[in-house]
Amino acid sequence: MNHPKLVGGIASFAGVFESVTGVNYFDELIKAIERIFRSAESKRVKEYMKRLGIDREAKMAVVVQRQVNPKLSGVLFTRSPNELDKAxxxxVKGFPEKLVGGKRAVSVSFFRATPPRSKTP
Structure with a gap:
């Protein structure tokens, strides 16, 4: 669970704040929520904001969702950093922590960034 409030539309903060998975009991849930709120004051968040020139307090909200056991987890970049005309x-197979934590080899797919235009009669 993790849902940062966007700052003026300039930054998504994706992956900057804490996310907590594997919460099974109410007391774990309370601790997880507290941990996520504390992450708004972390060194990582402050450095990210400084790099982007954001000079205000980070805001935090939390979304709690039922966890599913995925067959695949991934990240979509609507524009590839290397091929701007492609998404x-x-x-990776399994949970996304394996992807964002660099614990597994990543599979990659490219797609056309904009869908083909349909021809109207």
């Missing part, structure tokens, strides 16, 4: 999907 990029990086994915």
């Amino acid at each position: 990029l999907v990086e994915f």
Whole structure:
């Protein structure tokens, strides 16, 4: 669970704040929520904001969702950093922590960034 409030539309903060998975009991849930709120004050968040020139307090909200056991997890970049005319999907088998934590080799797929225009009669 993790849902940062966007700051003026300039930054998504994706992956900057804490996310907590594997919560099974109410007391774990309370601790997880507290941990996520504390992450708004972390060194990582402050450095990210400084790099982007954001000079205000980070805001935090939390979304709690039922966890599913995925066959695949991935990240969609609507514009590939290397091929600007393509969208990029990086994915791994299983949970996303394996992807964002660099613990597994990543599979990559490219797609056309904009869908083809349909011809109207």
